[in-house]
Amino acid sequence: MADKEAPNEGIEDVPQPIVRRRRFSASWIWLVPALAAIVGASLVVRSALEAGPQITISFQSGEGLEAGKTPVKYKSVVIGTVHSLGLSADRNSVLVKVNLHKSAESFATANTRFWVVRPRIGLGGVSGVDTLFSGAFIGADIGDSTEPRRDFIGLENPPSVTHGTPGKSFELHSGDLGSIDVGSPVYYRRIQVGHVTSYQLDPNGKTVSLHVFIDAPSDRFVTQATRFWNASGVDVSLGANGLKLNTESLATVIAGGIGFQDAPGPQDDTPAPVDTNFVLFGDEATAMRPPDGEPSYIRMRFDQSVRGLDIDAPVEFLGIDIGHVVSVNLDYDETTERFPIIVGAVIYPRRLGRAQTKLAAIAAKHGDADSLAQTVGMLVGHGLRAQARNGNLLTGQLYISLDFVPGAPKVAFNPAAKPLEIPTQRGSLSQLQERLDAIVGKLQKVPFDKIGDHLDESLTQLSSTLHHLNTDLLPQLKGSLQGINKTLGSADKALSGDSPLQQNLGLTLEELQRMARSLRVFSDYLSAHPEALIRGRRPDAAPKPESPPGAPRASPASPLPGSGP
Amino acid sequence: MTAPPRADQLGLIGCPVCSLVSRAPNVADAGCSRCGSPLQRRKPASLTRTWALLIAAFMVYIPANILPIMRTESLGDVDDNTILSGVLELWDKDSQGLAVIVFCASIVVPMLKFLALLVLLICVHRRTHWAQLQRAKLYRMIELIGHWSMLDVFVVALLTALVRFNLLSSVEPLPGVIFFGLTVVLTMFASRSFDPRLTWDDEESHG
Numbered sequence: 001m002a003d004k005e006a007p008n009e010g011i012e013d014v015p016q017p018i019v020r021r022r023r024f025s026a027s028w029i030w031l032v033p034a035l036a037a038i039v040g041a042s043l044v045v046r047s048a049l050e051a052g053p054q055i056t057i058s059f060q061s062g063e064g065l066e067a068g069k070t071p072v073k074y075k076s077v078v079i080g081t082v083h084s085l086g087l088s089a090d091r092n093s094v095l096v097k098v099n100l101h102k103s104a105e106s107f108a109t110a111n112t113r114f115w116v117v118r119p120r121i122g123l124g125g126v127s128g129v130d131t132l133f134s135g136a137f138i139g140a141d142i143g144d145s146t147e148p149r150r151d152f153i154g155l156e157n158p159p160s161v162t163h164g165t166p167g168k169s170f171e172l173h174s175g176d177l178g179s180i181d182v183g184s185p186v187y188y189r190r191i192q193v194g195h196v197t198s199y200q201l202d203p204n205g206k207t208v209s210l211h212v213f214i215d216a217p218s219d220r221f222v223t224q225a226t227r228f229w230n231a232s233g234v235d236v237s238l239g240a241n242g243l244k245l246n247t248e249s250l251a252t253v254i255a256g257g258i259g260f261q262d263a264p265g266p267q268d269d270t271p272a273p274v275d276t277n278f279v280l281f282g283d284e285a286t287a288m289r290p291p292d293g294e295p296s297y298i299r300m301r302f303d304q305s306v307r308g309l310d311i312d313a314p315v316e317f318l319g320i321d322i323g324h325v326v327s328v329n330l331d332y333d334e335t336t337e338r339f340p341i342i343v344g345a346v347i348y349p350r351r352l353g354r355a356q357t358k359l360a361a362i363a364a365k366h367g368d369a370d371s372l373a374q375t376v377g378m379l380v381g382h383g384l385r386a387q388a389r390n391g392n393l394l395t396g397q398l399y400i401s402l403d404f405v406p407g408a409p410k411v412a413f414n415p416a417a418k419p420l421e422i423p424t425q426r427g428s429l430s431q432l433q434e435r436l437d438a439i440v441g442k443l444q445k446v447p448f449d450k451i452g453d454h455l456d457e458s459l460t461q462l463s464s465t466l467h468h469l470n471t472d473l474l475p476q477l478k479g480s481l482q483g484i485n486k487t488l489g490s491a492d493k494a495l496s497g498d499s500p501l502q503q504n505l506g507l508t509l510e511e512l513q514r515m516a517r518s519l520r521v522f523s524d525y526l527s528a529h530p531e532a533l534i535r536g537r538r539p540d541a542a543p544k545p546e547s548p549p550g551a552p553r554a555s556p557a558s559p560l561p562g563s564g565p
Numbered sequence: 566m567t568a569p570p571r572a573d574q575l576g577l578i579g580c581p582v583c584s585l586v587s588r589a590p591n592v593a594d595a596g597c598s599r600c601g602s603p604l605q606r607r608k609p610a611s612l613t614r615t616w617a618l619l620i621a622a623f624m625v626y627i628p629a630n631i632l633p634i635m636r637t638e639s640l641g642d643v644d645d646n647t648i649l650s651g652v653l654e655l656w657d658k659d660s661q662g663l664a665v666i667v668f669c670a671s672i673v674v675p676m677l678k679f680l681a682l683l684v685l686l687i688c689v690h691r692r693t694h695w696a697q698l699q700r701a702k703l704y705r706m707i708e709l710i711g712h713w714s715m716l717d718v719f720v721v722a723l724l725t726a727l728v729r730f731n732l733l734s735s736v737e738p739l740p741g742v743i744f745f746g747l748t749v750v751l752t753m754f755a756s757r758s759f760d761p762r763l764t765w766d767d768e769e770s771h772g
Contacts, residue, residue: 014577017587017595017604026610032751033621040624043632069644133640 052100053108054083057138059154062094064118064136072098072114072138075162079104079140096154098138108150111143111163115155127158157182160197166216169197170272172228172258174280177208179232179256186212186258187231193218196258210280212258222260225267228280229287232256246284264288293350295323296372297419300386300400301331302341304426309388309398315345317402323347325400343388344419345400373415376422383408385425578604607760612689614758619682622751625744626675632741635721639734647741648672648717670716671745678714678752681707682759689763697764704761711756714749718742 062085064070072080080100088095100107117139120127131137138154141162160183161169177199186194194214202209214222234253235246247253258280262269272278281287298315306328315323327344349356349372363371363378376384383404391399402422411423426434494501526532572578576589580597587597587604595604608614633645646654648671655664681703688700724736 014586014588015598017578017590018598018601019590019592020594020596020601020603026613029610029614029617033617033624036621036624036747036751040628043628134642 050102052080052102052105053150055098055100055108055150055152057096057098057114057152057154058088058093059096059116060093060156062096064116064131065094065096065138066135070135070137072100072104072140073117074104074107074140074142079107082138096138106146107140107142108148109143110145110147110149112149112152113141113143113155113159114152115139115158117158120158160195161213165213167194167214168216168219168222168272168274169211169213170222171275171277172210172212172280173202173277174208174210174230175206175282177210178230178282180210180230180258181256184232184256184258186214186260188214188218188221188260190259191218193221210258220271221262222272222276223262223267223269224272224276225263225269226260226272226278227263227287228258228260228278229284230256230280230282231259231284235283259284261288263290291350292348295346295348297326298323298345298347298376299419299421300343300345300424301421302343302388302424303338304341304388306341306343306388306398308390308396309343309400313391313397313399315347315400315402317347317352320351322349322351322402343400373420376420377413377415379404380411380413380423384422386422387425573606578606580604607762607766608758611758611760611763612686615682615686615755618751618755618758619679619686622748622755623679625751626679626748629741629744629748630672632744633739634717634741634745635724636737636739637728637734638736640732645739648745667717667720670713674710674714675748675752678707678711678756682752682755685759685761685764689766692766700764701761704756704759704764707756711749711753714752715746718746718749 059065065082065085067082067084070082071078072082078101080098083097083099086095086097087093115138116136117131118136119129119132139158141159143163161167180196180199182196182198184196185192186196194212197211197213199208199210201207212228231247232253233247233256236243309325309328311325311328313325314321315325323346325343325345327342329342329344331340331342332338333340349360352359359375359378360371363374366374383406384402385405385408387401387403387405388398389401391397405425408423408425413423414421493499496502529538532538572586573589577586578589579586580600580602582602583597583600585597585599587595589606590604593609596602597604630648633647633650635646635651637644637646648667652664652668652671655661655667685700685704688695721736721738721742725738728734728736
């Protein structure tokens with residue numbers, strides 16, 4: 001104010017400012033940072049609220065995963081993002097930290113499964129093509145459990161069935177996997193109704209367990225009586241009807257597959273419950289056969305070579321396949337100093353069908369506990385013998401044939417032996433071989449050298465005989481032939497038309513004719529006048545003008561047949 | 566009184582628009598009698614406004630850096646980038662020059678503005694005579710480079726408009742860029758609301 005009270009003389013005409021409308025207070029400006037603070041705080045609060053649990057998943061490899069980028073998806077919906085990647089303490093696996101969204105909190109529970117979705121190209125199809133461009137993502141599948149969990153072990157392969165898919169899972173057991181893989185189709189009447197979800201070797205290492213998932217509603221066709229079989233590849237069978245080629249579908253030829261169907265005949269058709277165990281048969285024909293029942297082991301001792309007898313070679317009883325060979329072992333017998341071959345086989349008595357039930361009934365009547373041993377003993381008594389027979393002449397494959405051999409020598413049979421030992425008989429081919437041997441032996445005894453010498457001698461004699469024939473006999477033969485020729489010439493002359501013989505013959509024949517005529521006249525006369533034989537001929541009556549020309553003329557000429565020339 | 570007298574000491578005030586010299590008003594809300602522009606000895610509540618805007622700018626700067634500013638999508642590959650991750654990616658992809666430019670425009674310049682304004686404000690509060698000339702130059706520099714911070718925002722806006730190939734690739738802005746834009750705008754307001762004449766006021770003057 002002091003300054004304003006001391007004005008210079010030059011500022012008297014300086015105008016006074018005008019008074020303007022009053023502006024609002026400057027302190028309102030603090031609203032701006034307050035607003036910014038509110039926005040910032042809301043961001044913080046929201047991110048805090050949105051942040052779900054952080055979980056750790058361990059994978060074998062972090063291939064395709066990127067921190068801060070790779071999403072975790074459930075049914076193609078993002079439920080979280082990979083936060084960071086790290087190695088486990090033992091450096092064997094990759095630990096992936098994932099921030100789940102708040103809404104996906106329920107995924108942090110015990111049964112949730114995680115796996116990395118990468119493009120997969122298999123024989124059965126192609127999956128995850130979208131990840132070719134977008135990069136891998138982590139797939140998730142939630143389970144039933146509500147138990148919270150933060151650490152997971154990621155699957156190396158995507159699970160083939162997501163939780164909650166309608167359908168049933170079943171367990172199959174097989175000797176080997178064949179060409180089946182996870183995802184291989186399962187067919188019911190050649191319609192794909194499911195697929196293989198997993199397989200693993202059983203703890204004993206001898207069998208394989210497969211899990212298959214059959215989608216609803218076809219899962220109800222899996223009943224207690226259902227048979228599963230491996231439908232991989234092509235089934236080529238050469239039967240009496242010709243060549244037959246059978247396959248489930250073109251895909252199974254390459255990728256493998258499983259077929260199932262109910263066994264023929266009246267069956268228990270209640271649908272099988274979840275996780276029922278089934279046997280996976282090698283092919284459809286085996287699967288559809290009636291059940292084999294309990295196997296029995298038998299043993300046979302062969303004293304001949306069993307070349308061509310393989311493991312799994314069939315054991316046939318009167319041509320019916322009742323089992324197969326399981327072992328072929330060489331043994332040594334000190335007493336005879338020979339090498340017998342012990343062949344072990346499995347037989348299924350139930351394959352004998354009606355015969356088996358009847359035989360079992362008979363054995364039961366005898367009151368014996370082990371009916372099979374009793375039955376076999378009886379059959380051996382009737383001449384049942386095992387033979388290694390030739391099944392295929394080209395390849396020399398042998399099979400075991402149980403047959404009744406007529407006139408087989410009696411052998412001792414021990415029904416208590418385990419396994420049962422069935423006496424053997426040399427096989428047909430080896431018998432044939434023996435006979436051939438004998439024939440060859442006899443043939444060898446034939447003195448071919450001597451026979452040859454004799455033959456040679458005879459041939460020389462023959463040769464000299466022929467020489468004689470040529471030199472002596474042939475000229476004489478020539479002379480004789482000329483004589484014959486002459487004779488024939490004269491005969492020819494005698495028979496010619498103008499020869500005297502011919503003329504004489506003509507005259508004679510004429511005479512004969514005349515004679516025959518007079519004979520006829522005579523007989524006519526006689527029949528008319530039989531008394532003439534006694535009385536002689538009567539004098540002729542007056543000649544009749546109408547008498548036949550021949551008769552009056554002939555009758556006076558030759559009254560008697562013998563009066564001719 | 567060796568220094569030349571100031572208009573204030575003579576009881577005069579100049580109109581910033583039409584340059585008419587008037588008597589210093591004794592009310593707060595005076596206007597030029599010729600053009601009506603407000604006549605103020607100093608910008609009213611300059612320090613308060615600057616502080617408020619600076620603090621607000623700093624608050625928005627935090628989410629601007631944390632939140633992603635841009636989503637690039639090419640062939641299904643979704644990529645969210647914050648300012649810093651974008652710079653790092655540019656650097657990794659051998660575009661060091663570009664990385665430096667973006668880094669300067671988006672990080673160095675805003676930070677520089679924060680620091681410069683902070684220095685100016687603190688100096689005014691302490692009424693120090695330290696480096697008055699340099700401070701004046703600093704203020705002019707802030708005014709000059711302030712606009713260039715909008716580079717990032719322009720880049721995002723341009724890319725969003727240009728890169729629209731549906732499936733092949735597309736770019737879309739994310740919330741971070743809004744915060745970044747707010748930061749730039751708020752710092753510009755802050756530097757505008759600062760009255761550089763305060764630098765030259767001595768102890769007796771009032772802010």
